[in-house]
Amino acid sequence: xxxxxxxxxxxxxxxxxxxxxxxxxxxxxxxxxxxxxxxxxxxxxxxxxxxxxxxxxxxxxxxxxxxxxxxxxxxxxxxxxxxxxxxxxxxxxxxxxxxxxxxxxxxxxxxxxxxxxxxxxxxxxxxxxxxxxxxxxxxxxxxxxxxxxxxxxxxxxxxxxxxxxxxxxxxxxxxxxxxxxxxxxxxxxxxxxxxxxxxxxxxxxxxxxxxxxxxxxxxxxxxxxxxxxxxxxxxxxxxxxxxxxxxxxxxxxxxxxxxxxxxxxxxxxxxxxxxxxxxxxxxxxxxxxxxxxxxxxxxxxxxxxxxxxxxxxxxxxxxxxxxxxxxxxxxxxxxxxxxxxxxxxxxxxxxxxxxxxxxxxxxxxxxxxxxxxxxxxxxxxxxxxxxxxxxxxxxxxxxxxxxxxxxxxxxxxxxxxxxxxxxxxxxxxxxxxxxxxxxxxxxxxxxxxxxxxxxxxxxxxxxxxxxxxxxxxxxxxxxxxxxxxxxxxxxxxxxxxxxxxxxxxxxxxxxxxxxxxxxxxxxxxxxxxxxxxxxxxxxxxxxxxxxxxxxxxxxxxxxxxxxxxxxxxxxxxxxxxxxxxxxxxxxxxxxxxxxxxxxxxxxxxxxxxxxxxxxxxxxxxxxxxxxxxxxxxxxxxxxxxxxxxxxxxxxxxxxxxxxxxx
Numbered sequence: 332x333x334x335x336x337x338x339x340x341x342x343x344x345x346x347x348x349x350x351x352x353x354x355x356x357x358x359x360x361x362x363x364x365x366x367x368x369x370x371x372x373x374x375x376x377x378x379x380x381x382x383x384x385x386x387x388x389x390x391x392x393x394x395x396x397x398x399x400x401x402x403x404x405x406x407x408x409x410x411x412x413x414x415x416x417x418x419x420x421x422x423x424x425x426x427x428x429x430x431x432x433x434x435x436x437x438x439x440x441x442x443x444x445x446x447x448x449x450x451x452x453x454x455x456x457x458x459x460x461x462x463x464x465x466x467x468x469x470x471x472x473x474x475x476x477x478x479x480x481x482x483x484x485x486x487x488x489x490x491x492x493x494x495x496x497x498x499x500x501x502x503x504x505x506x507x508x509x510x511x512x513x514x515x516x517x518x519x520x521x522x523x524x525x526x527x528x529x530x531x532x533x534x535x536x537x538x539x540x541x542x543x544x545x546x547x548x549x550x551x552x553x554x555x556x557x558x559x560x561x562x563x564x565x566x567x568x569x570x571x572x573x574x575x576x577x578x579x580x581x582x583x584x585x586x587x588x589x590x591x592x593x594x595x596x597x598x599x600x601x602x603x604x605x606x607x608x609x610x611x612x613x614x615x616x617x618x619x620x621x622x623x624x625x626x627x628x629x630x631x632x633x634x635x636x637x638x639x640x641x642x643x644x645x646x647x648x649x650x651x652x653x654x655x656x657x658x659x660x661x662x663x664x665x666x667x668x669x670x671x672x673x674x675x676x677x678x679x680x681x682x683x684x685x686x687x688x689x690x691x692x693x694x695x696x697x698x699x700x701x702x703x704x705x706x707x708x709x710x711x712x713x714x715x716x717x718x719x720x721x722x723x724x725x726x727x728x729x730x731x732x733x734x735x736x737x738x739x740x741x742x743x744x745x746x747x748x749x750x751x752x753x754x755x756x757x758x759x760x761x762x763x764x765x766x767x768x769x770x771x772x773x774x775x776x777x778x779x780x781x782x783x784x785x786x787x788x789x790x791x792x793x794x795x796x797x798x799x800x801x802x803x804x805x806x807x808x809x810x811x812x813x814x815x816x817x818x819x820x821x822x823x824x825x826x827x828x829x830x831x832x833x834x835x836x837x838x839x840x841x842x843x844x845x846x847x848x849x850x851x852x853x854x855x856x857x858x859x860x861x862x863x864x865x866x867x868x869x870x871x872x873x874x875x876x877x878x879x880x881x882x883x884x885x886x887x888x889x890x891x892x893x894x895x896x897x898x899x900x901x902x903x904x905x906x907x908x909x910x911x912x913x914x915x916x917x918x919x920x921x922x923x924x925x926x927x928x929x930x931x932x933x934x935x936x937x938x939x940x941x942x943x944x945x946x947x948x949x950x951x952x953x954x955x956x957x958x959x960x961x962x963x964x965x966x967x968x969x970x971x972x973x974x975x976x977x978x979x980x981x982x983x984x985x986x987x988x989x990x991x992x993x
Contacts, residue, residue, distance in 0.1 A: 369957055370901070370926050372894035377875045380551040389550040390873075394880030395866045402870065404429045405545045405570040412577040412636070413653055415533050418461075421517040424542050428510050432548060435503040437486070439512065440548075440556040441496040444540035447561055448521050452493045455562040455825070459521040464543070466491070470513040471500065494559040496543065514543045523727050525561040528739070531726040534656035535683070537739045539732075542649070545570075547771075549871055557773055562832075563824025564772035564779070567647040567765075569869050577638045578653050581626050583618065585681055585720045586651035587735045588643025596637050601628050608661035609679055614696045617659040620685065624655065643735065645869055647769055650734035652722045657683040660696040664703040666713040678703055678714050684723035689742035691751045695721050698794075702756040705790040710763050711861035712868065719759060730754055733761035749795060756794075757787040768867045775874055776824040776832065777897075781840025788841065801845050805982060807838035812902045812984050820897045821874065842982050843896050849980040850892075850930065851885055859884040891928055891953060901927035905975050906988035908958065916962040917970045921947060923959075925984065928952035933961055934977040937968030969993075 384390040388399035406429075411422030430436055446452050449463025469476050469489055479488035479499065486499030504510050520538065523529045528539035546556030547568045555566055576584055584596075593602060601617060608615040618628040629637055643649060664678040680700045684692035699721050707713045716736050724739040731740040731754045738758035743751045760783040765772055772779045788800035811817040811834045818831035820840060827835060848856040863872070863880045878893050895901040904925035911918050921933065928949050935943040943963060951959050963970055975989040983989060 369923065369928075369952070369955055371953060371955060372891045372899070372901075372928070375875075375878065375890045375893050375898070381873060381875050384550050387550070390876060392879060393883040394863070394876050394878070396870055400870065401431045401433070401550065403431050403548050403568065405568060407542075407544075407570055407572045407574070407649065409542055409572065409574040409649070410577075411542070411575070413536060413538070413579075415530075415536065415579065415582075415653075415655075418520045418522075418530055418533060418536075419517060420520060420538065420541055422542060423513065423515045426512045426514075426543075426545060428504070428512065428545055430504040430506060430508050430510075432550070433506050434553070435505050436548065437500055437503040438554075439498040439500070439510070440546040440554045441498060441512075441514075442540075442544045442546055442556065442559065443491065443494050443496050444544075444559045445518050445520075445524075446491070446494045447525065447559055453558060453560060455560045458525060458561055459523060461519040461521050463518060465517045467515040467517065468513070469498070469515075471498065472511055473513075492558075495546075495556055516543060526728050526730075527732045528650075529724075529727040531688075531724065532656075535652070535654040535685075535722075535724075537650075537652045537722055537724055537727060539648075539650045539734055539739075544648070547871070551873070555771070557825075560825055563776060565648075566771040566773050566871075567769065569645050569647050569769065572641070572643040572646065572649045574641045574643075574649055574651075575638050576641070576651055576653075577636050579655075580632070580635055580637050581623070581629055582637065582653050582655050583623065583628060583657075583659060583683070584637075584639040584651060584653045585683065585718075585722075585737070586639070586641045586643075587646055587649045587737060588641040589717045591640040591642055592638075596629055596639055598627055598630055605661060605679075609663055609677060611662050612665075612700075614660050614662045617661050617681075620656060620658050623657070623659075628659075646716075646735040647766060648735055650737050652683060652720070652737065652739075654683055657685050657723065659683055662696050662700050664700045664707075664714070664719070666704060666707040669713045669715065676713065678716070679718035681718060681720040682723075683720070685725065685742075688725040689723045689744070691743050691746070691748060692723055694748060695723075695740075695751065695755065698752045698755040699759060701752075701794055702759040702790055703762075705756075705793050706760055706763060706786060709786065709789055710864050712763060712767065712864045714762060715767065716762075719762065721755065721758075731758040733758045733766065735762070735766050749791075749798075752794060753787060753791060756790045757783055760784075760786040760790075763864060767869060768864055769869065769871045771871065771873070773824050775821070776836040777820040777840040778872075778874055778877065780836040781820075781844065784837045784841035785844045801842065804838040804841045805845070808834055808842045809982060809984055811838075812900070812982075815900075817900045819900055839896075846929075846980065846982060847881065847892070849978070851881070855884050891949060895927035899926075901925065903927050903929055903981050903983045904985050904988075905929075905931055905981070905983060906985075907973050907975060907991040910970055910973060910991050912965070912969070916964045919961045919963065919970070919973055921959045921961065921975065923952055923957055924988075929981055931976055931981065932978070934974045935961070935963055935970055936972040936974075937963070938971050939968030941967045943967060 388397040391397045406427040408425040443464045446463035448461040476487045479490050487501040489498045528537050530536040548554050604617045660682045662680045665675045669676045682696040703714050720737045722739050725742040729741045765779045770778045791800035818835050820835050859881050902925045906922045908922035909920040930949045931947050933945045947959050971993040973991040
């Protein structure tokens with residue numbers, strides 16, 4: 332990305348490390364002067380907030396966090412109970428919010444996501460109306476505060492507008508200070524909460540976006556709290572959680588974090604099987620549906636309820652699942668050494684599912700094990716938490732949805748085993764982005780879904796050898812590009828038209844990462860990819876941080892790439908326009924019919940068996956020309972075949988004109 336200190340004349344010009352970049356050379360081909368001009372990508376100009384962050388030192392020109400980077404922090408203590416018959420959750424949360432910013436804060440903004448299901452609240456599509464969040468008490472520093480009237484004083488008190496709650500403070504929180512907030516609330520859970528949470532026949536619950544949660548206050552915009560409309564996903568801060576969940580006896584619970592009291596809730600047989608699974612490479616059934624319904628999985632006593640206690644540290648959300656009707660399978664994944672003792676670490680893998688509803692799930696724990704192991708190796712960042720749990724959500728969800736340490740996935744009836752593996756790998760890939768690398772999913776959905784789709788596809792090569800995992804994403808993107816219906820990647824997640832979100836957030840950015848890997852070379856790409864995850868673990872990067880990180884490794888200004896594909900919907904369409912023999916050589920004219928400039932490899936075959944590979948550098952197109960000539964000496968033989976992009980790695984919308992044969 333071009334910084335404020337980089338003159339526009341440098342755009343596309345190789346830097347000091349260009350020798351390692353597979354972008355071609357300046358002498359690979361000759362632009363033809365006088366041809367029709369073409370659109371040229373302008374410089375990428377980051378928004379004022381990002382430029383200010385560079386000046387303040389919270390971010391760096393090289394794509395890393397700056398020396399003055401900061402994040403605020405929240406500690407949550409939650410006690411909640413579930414009444415399955417009424418699908419009601421009642422709870423109280425105590426939040427200690429620490430202001431680590433340089434600003435004094437005169438208010439807090441909290442998310443009440445379940446208000447998506449309240450009467451009269453704005454939303455993208457129709458949702459089940461359950462009443463939303465019922466606030467029973469709100470306390471600030473131990474003192475109860477009341478709702479503020481429309482024309483009342485600004486503080487102390489609170490206002491609720493849709494899914495957002497503004498809590499005005501009596502005194503600003505100074506830098507380095509903190510505030511204690513307590514909220515008591517209740518609400519009826521929808522059967523289907525926008526395909527992301529809910530319950531199935533009231534025998535299994537997946538409880539997400541369920542408690543009052545502080546919004547993100549960051550170095551770019553201050554409070555970045557936007558309403559939840561049921562479409563675009565979330566921007567969450569990292570926090571620590573201590574949570575007590577009370578459910579009816581006999582119900583199993585799994586949640587974000589570590590279970591602190593297994594001996595108090597599970598029967599001895601369950602504990603033995605869990606211990607075996609924690610060291611196993613094969614799948615162990617911890618509890619069958621019959622065992623669960625017979626009452627032999629949890630402790631047996633006179634109490635009608637059980638309380639599960641969890642602790643999670645440094646996570647961006649807390650989610651949980653409860654069931655009285657799901658089989659419980661478990662195994663463990665081996666991930667690279669996390670604690671420095673030189674030994675691979677184990678991650679518990681859990682799967683909760685109903686055999687009669689989701690027969691493909693018999694292999695789910697095995698799929699999850701492979702995905703966690705693959706992603707830990709590929710990213711160079713071992714999975715950091717104690718468990719990863721998959722939950723079958725028939726009647727709630729068709730695809731999958733990610734949460735810290737948990738994922739909700741549909742039954743995939745009528746689909747293939749590969750389909751279930753693919754979605755599992757994808758949702759578990761989200762444990763790295765956005766669960767570790769905390770992207771802003773609402774504003775830049777591609778930054779979350781694109782790299783995760785790319786990671787999923789890499790794991791598919793590993794699990795299903797011989798498959799072209801990236802091909803389907805590329806074709807999905809190219810189909811939209813050919814029909815001219817795609818929308819820019821840098822669009823807010825809530826503002827896409829029907830169908831545009833999927834292409835712009837999943838298929839296209841995943842395809843562009845494959846293209847970028849080809850341009851930079853696999854080693855440089857992998858190094859940048861891993862460094863970015865490591866640098867921004869448990870922090871909040873922006874697209875410009877990502878752009879800068881790749882440019883740091885490339886030693887190039889790649890504005891032409893970001894501008895053409897991320898800001899615009901320009902396309903690649905290269906063609907062999909003419910092959911003509913002259914007195915001394917054969918002249919091959921390559922034409923760029925598209926608008927997005929890219930370097931391209933040209934393979935020339937002659938009747939003598941000679942194969943000549945040339946590259947057309949991107950600077951050839953950035954000169955404004957449409958045509959470039961390549962000359963092959965007649966001594967090499969008569970040209971019989973010319974192929975553009977022989978490896979088929981560029982997202983070319985029309986490959987029919989990429990090959991010429993005598």
